[in-house]
Amino acid sequence: MKQMTYAEAIRDGMRVEMQRDPNVYLAGEDVAQFGGCFGVTGTLYDEFGPQRVLNTPISEAVIVGHAVGAAAAGLRPIAEIMFVDFMGCCMDELFNQAAKMRYMFGGKAKVPMVVRTPCGAGMGAAAQHSQCMESWFTHIPGIKTVMPSTPADAKGLMAAAIRDDNPVVYIEHKQLLGVSGDVPEGEYVVPLGKADIKREGSDITIVAWSWMMQKALAAAEQLAAKGINAEVIDPRTLIPLDKDEILKSVSKTGKLLIVHEEVKTSGFAGEIAAIVADEGFDYLDAPIKRVTAPDTPIPFSPVLETAYLPSEEKIIKAVEEMF
Amino acid sequence: MASVGIIANPASGKDIRRLVAYGICFDNLEKVNIVKRCLLALAVTGVDRVVYMPDYYGIVPRAVEGLAKAHHLSLDIVEADMEMTGTQIDSAQAALAMNQAGIGCIITLGGDGTNRMVAKNCGDVPLLPISTGTNNVFPQMVEGTIAGLAAGAVACGLADFPAVHRTKKIVVLKNGKPVDMALIDAVVLKDIFIGSRAIWDEERIRKVVVTRGEPDNIGISSIAGNLHPIGITESKGMAIDLGPGNISLMAPLAPGLIRPIQVAAYKILEIGEEINGEKGPLVIALDGEREVEVGEGEEVSFQLTFEGPRVADPRLVLRQAVAKGYSQGEQAMKKLHRLKEEN
Amino acid sequence: MDLKKEQLLDIYKKMCTIRAFESKIVEIFAAGKIPGFVHLYLGEEAVATGVCANLETKDFIASTHRGHGHLIAKGGDLKSMMAEVFGRTTGYCKGKGGSMHIADVDLGILGANGIVGAGMPIATGAAFACKYKNNGAVAVAFFGDGASDRATFHEALNLASTWKLPVVFLCENNGWAISNSQKTHQNITDISDRASGYGIPGVSVDGNDVIAVYEAAGAAIERARKGDGPTLVECKTWRHRGHFEGDPGAYKDPKDQEEWLKKDPIPRLEKNLLKLNYAVQADLDKIKADTEADIEEAVKFAESSPLPDPQELFTDVYAD
Ligand SMILES: Cc1ncc(C[n+]2csc(CCOP(=O)(O)OP(=O)(O)O)c2C)c(N)n1
Numbered sequence: 001m002k003q004m005t006y007a008e009a010i011r012d013g014m015r016v017e018m019q020r021d022p023n024v025y026l027a028g029e030d031v032a033q034f035g036g037c038f039g040v041t042g043t044l045y046d047e048f049g050p051q052r053v054l055n056t057p058i059s060e061a062v063i064v065g066h067a068v069g070a071a072a073a074g075l076r077p078i079a080e081i082m083f084v085d086f087m088g089c090c091m092d093e094l095f096n097q098a099a100k101m102r103y104m105f106g107g108k109a110k111v112p113m114v115v116r117t118p119c120g121a122g123m124g125a126a127a128q129h130s131q132c133m134e135s136w137f138t139h140i141p142g143i144k145t146v147m148p149s150t151p152a153d154a155k156g157l158m159a160a161a162i163r164d165d166n167p168v169v170y171i172e173h174k175q176l177l178g179v180s181g182d183v184p185e186g187e188y189v190v191p192l193g194k195a196d197i198k199r200e201g202s203d204i205t206i207v208a209w210s211w212m213m214q215k216a217l218a219a220a221e222q223l224a225a226k227g228i229n230a231e232v233i234d235p236r237t238l239i240p241l242d243k244d245e246i247l248k249s250v251s252k253t254g255k256l257l258i259v260h261e262e263v264k265t266s267g268f269a270g271e272i273a274a275i276v277a278d279e280g281f282d283y284l285d286a287p288i289k290r291v292t293a294p295d296t297p298i299p300f301s302p303v304l305e306t307a308y309l310p311s312e313e314k315i316i317k318a319v320e321e322m323f
Numbered sequence: 324m325a326s327v328g329i330i331a332n333p334a335s336g337k338d339i340r341r342l343v344a345y346g347i348c349f350d351n352l353e354k355v356n357i358v359k360r361c362l363l364a365l366a367v368t369g370v371d372r373v374v375y376m377p378d379y380y381g382i383v384p385r386a387v388e389g390l391a392k393a394h395h396l397s398l399d400i401v402e403a404d405m406e407m408t409g410t411q412i413d414s415a416q417a418a419l420a421m422n423q424a425g426i427g428c429i430i431t432l433g434g435d436g437t438n439r440m441v442a443k444n445c446g447d448v449p450l451l452p453i454s455t456g457t458n459n460v461f462p463q464m465v466e467g468t469i470a471g472l473a474a475g476a477v478a479c480g481l482a483d484f485p486a487v488h489r490t491k492k493i494v495v496l497k498n499g500k501p502v503d504m505a506l507i508d509a510v511v512l513k514d515i516f517i518g519s520r521a522i523w524d525e526e527r528i529r530k531v532v533v534t535r536g537e538p539d540n541i542g543i544s545s546i547a548g549n550l551h552p553i554g555i556t557e558s559k560g561m562a563i564d565l566g567p568g569n570i571s572l573m574a575p576l577a578p579g580l581i582r583p584i585q586v587a588a589y590k591i592l593e594i595g596e597e598i599n600g601e602k603g604p605l606v607i608a609l610d611g612e613r614e615v616e617v618g619e620g621e622e623v624s625f626q627l628t629f630e631g632p633r634v635a636d637p638r639l640v641l642r643q644a645v646a647k648g649y650s651q652g653e654q655a656m657k658k659l660h661r662l663k664e665e666n
Numbered sequence: 667m668d669l670k671k672e673q674l675l676d677i678y679k680k681m682c683t684i685r686a687f688e689s690k691i692v693e694i695f696a697a698g699k700i701p702g703f704v705h706l707y708l709g710e711e712a713v714a715t716g717v718c719a720n721l722e723t724k725d726f727i728a729s730t731h732r733g734h735g736h737l738i739a740k741g742g743d744l745k746s747m748m749a750e751v752f753g754r755t756t757g758y759c760k761g762k763g764g765s766m767h768i769a770d771v772d773l774g775i776l777g778a779n780g781i782v783g784a785g786m787p788i789a790t791g792a793a794f795a796c797k798y799k800n801n802g803a804v805a806v807a808f809f810g811d812g813a814s815d816r817a818t819f820h821e822a823l824n825l826a827s828t829w830k831l832p833v834v835f836l837c838e839n840n841g842w843a844i845s846n847s848q849k850t851h852q853n854i855t856d857i858s859d860r861a862s863g864y865g866i867p868g869v870s871v872d873g874n875d876v877i878a879v880y881e882a883a884g885a886a887i888e889r890a891r892k893g894d895g896p897t898l899v900e901c902k903t904w905r906h907r908g909h910f911e912g913d914p915g916a917y918k919d920p921k922d923q924e925e926w927l928k929k930d931p932i933p934r935l936e937k938n939l940l941k942l943n944y945a946v947q948a949d950l951d952k953i954k955a956d957t958e959a960d961i962e963e964a965v966k967f968a969e970s971s972p973l974p975d976p977q978e979l980f981t982d983v984y985a986d
């Protein structure tokens with residue numbers, strides 16, 4: 001075990017896999033000498049050289065598009081899109097090309113690629129640099145969506161994403177990049193589709209991921225002081241989703257709250273709620289609740305941004321209303 | 324050892340005359356192509372060394388890279404010993420370095436403006452100017468292969484007068500001190516700024532001084548050409564005052580831009596003669612580009628001399644060279660055969 | 667070229683205003699008074715100013731992440747701008763947009779933009795509307811060298827040239843896309859070379875010479891107004907600061923930085939103004955002092971303006 005930040009853990013995940021497999025390479029805007037806009041790629045350029053760590057022009061369509069071609073031709077690209085907000089500039093490459101190639105070709109192709117991209121609000125970056133949009137990706141069959149919440153998960157899921165033979169969108173949260181934690185050294189894989197119980201409890205199940213998982217945990221501690229013992233589950237990957245773990249927990253607690261940072265309407269919480277309503281209706285003794293961002297773009301002014309973001313208080317309030 | 328210099332200006336052919344007139348768009352890829360043709364031609368001549376001006380686009384290195392796979396050029400191709408600034412000064416610096424290195428002929432790719440900068444420092448080294456600029460009189464429309472063959476002949480000492488001949492120039496003096504020069508024309512403008520450099524508007528022209536002018540010239544010297552043509556080798560020049568007067572004529576001032584010109588007076592200049600008395604504030608354009616700002620209280624004058632650069636005329640050069648067996652016989656064939664084998 | 671004394675002094679004042687605005691932002695950002703990202707226009711003042719001096723209120727511009735200069739040059743109100751940067755209700759966007767999204771549609775400013783390269787299609791559309799309405803207006807899309815690598819650049823130039831729209835594509839080539847020098851992000855040096863691929867004229871000018879920019883942009887805008895279609899104008903310039911405040915710009919060669927500082931557009935214009943006797947040093951000092959005072963006032967206005975009510979979060983999502 002070693003103390004690392006979330007950003008260092010992502011980098012270590014890439015490093016170990018790049019050492020393991022010469023077909024893994026990394027391409028994106030300012031990822032080389034500069035070390036990435038948020039410093040995530042750091043020293044990888046110095047370690048692996050210009051053949052395997054490549055700066056690209058500001059050309060999102062071809063950053064993702066070339067990864068599709070390179071993956072189909074036998075490499076394992078990691079493509080970085082500087083902010084998840086810019087995914088709009090390369091959606092066709094992702095959702096019509098990467099996602100569907102295998103299916104359309106009758107299973108005869110595989111597209112083992114990772115698109116790494118940071119998400120999240122909280123830094124006054126306004127409407128086009130702050131979004132969480134995971135349900136854009138979960139809505140497309142053929143793509144896997146990964147959203148780690150801790151340094152250890154960040155590393156292990158990165159390894160799994162790289163080794164996976166499908167296109168994986170790996171979303172890192174900007175607010176988590178500097179968060180430290182214990183991370184296993186060397187090869188370390190967290191399988192995709194395996195949820196993690198981040199806090200055991202018996203009174204209510206809170207499902208949350210990425211930055212919101214940290215908020216849910218903090219809220220759970222405060223709730224414990226008030227006599228409510230919450231179980232906090234981090235699905236870690238939305239596609240594939242470990243619904244069994246969620247159902248198991250709900251069967252124990254009888255209550256479900258889902259927290260996410262993306263907007264409410266068509267957000268992934270709706271999907272989880274539908275699954276539990278469908279397959280775990282009998283376990284429930286209260287309506288399923290959601291704490292999410294409202295259906296608005298993200299405002300600039302910090303007062304408004306604070307009002308926009310789900311928070312510990314909002315989670316606590318929602319939980320209390322369920323009792 | 325015979326050597327040739329290449330000064331290719333990446334900035335030529337992109338100025339505002341593409342908007343205010345119909346100037347040719349000359350992209351840098353085409354300049355690379357021209358240099359490729361020059362190099363392939365030089366490789367079959369007796370030239371063994373090519374010195375080039377470094378530039379921000381890398382015209383010559385790109386040409387070399389483009390040829391490397393398919394051709395084995397038996398040429399030593401090296402960068403001129405100079406510091407690149409990315410401005411027009413580079414052309415003058417390169418010419419100086421080539422002059423000092425004992426180069427036999429300099430091929431230039433650019434317009435009148437580029438050649439003007441080269442002429443400042445090339446000394447007696449003959450120029451073989453290929454036109455890539457907009458309104459050019461000094462450089463010629465010559466195919467790159469032919470330019471390469473001709474430059475090779477000059478560098479190998481196979482050409483002399485009149486194929487290689489001296490040209491005239493205009494020395495610009497500010498308060499009596501030489502500050503700049505022009506190869507073809509110096510123009511006094513009512514402007515006060517250099518701005519986007521190019522000139523195209525006849526209403527701003529006060530006075531024109533030319534070393535030559537033909538009716539088939541494009542640019543300011545065409546005014547002289549349509550008034551009283553003066554050839555490249557004639558020992559005279561002309562000064563023209565624009566303004567209301569008895570003579571009106573038409574002149575192609577820029578590509579596609581044929582304008583009416585009112586001539587107030589004109590005067591044939593003898594070699595050595597000086598035109599004085601233009602007082603600032605004004606701007607002087609040299610060879611088609613606004614270059615010198617003259618402030619209030621300053622005075623400029625112009626002097627015609629026959630001390631411009633030596634220039635090679637490709638057709639005459641090749642005729643002389645052919646007469647000396649340049650393209651026939653064992654020597655020429657040996658080189659071609661060797662190249663063929665190497666490839 | 668027909669710049670009269672008053673116009674030139676106006677241009678000077680605009681450039682000084684941009685400089686004062688941006689210099690102030692350096693200060694207040696460092697003091698932690700404003701959140702988010704700010705990308706400053708210091709060093710590039712001649713471009714926006716030279717271009718917008720050719721525009722009328724009815725004309726449109728689409729700006730970039732580095733937008734403060736464009737806004738000021740097109741007539742943006744300093745107080746509303748500053749208040750927006752501070753996230754106050756009195757800001758241009760009621761504090762919802764911030765530095766990267768300041769806009770004034772009434773002045774034809776279709777917004778700064780957080781998405782690199784997004785302005786070109788939008789300006790193309792504004793130009794389509796001008797042509798459709800036949801109102802003699804034009805649109806200018808500002809964008810960087812980095813943005814010329816986006817698909818939007820190519821699609822916009824292709825459509826605009828095919829439809830002969832009254833739009834000018836105004837490239838601010840400052841040699842950098844964040845940490846990537848132009849050499850490392852494209853295989854050409856003169857972005858104007860790309861024009862020929864779309865059958866339109868392309869020109870390159872010294873973007874640190876406001877008069878050169880004024881002339882070239884003026885000719886392009888005139889072409890657009892006359893119905894001759896789009897033009898690509900490349901202004902070569904340099905940003906004095908890092909990509910955004912907080913980026914030390916370690917990737918820049920200090921020698922290059924030094925060379926470009928010598929080409930600073932403001933002293934260059936000053937020299938001209940003095941030489942022409944359009945002003946004496948005291949006049950210039952006064953203009954500078956005035957612009958700095960304007961900015962101080964804008965800051966005061968911003969700081970004393972109210973923060974938005976949290977309920978504002980829910981308004982303006984849809985038009986009613
Ligand atoms: C589509 C998109 N990709 C990437 C970015 C991140 N980004 C912001 S500014 C910038 C560099 C822009 O370079 P350039 O267009 O030359 O403008 P400059 O910053 O030099 O003014 C990048 C990559 C973005 N905002 N939008």
Ligand SMILES: [Mg+2]
Nearest residue numbers: 810811840842
């Ligand atoms: Mg740039």
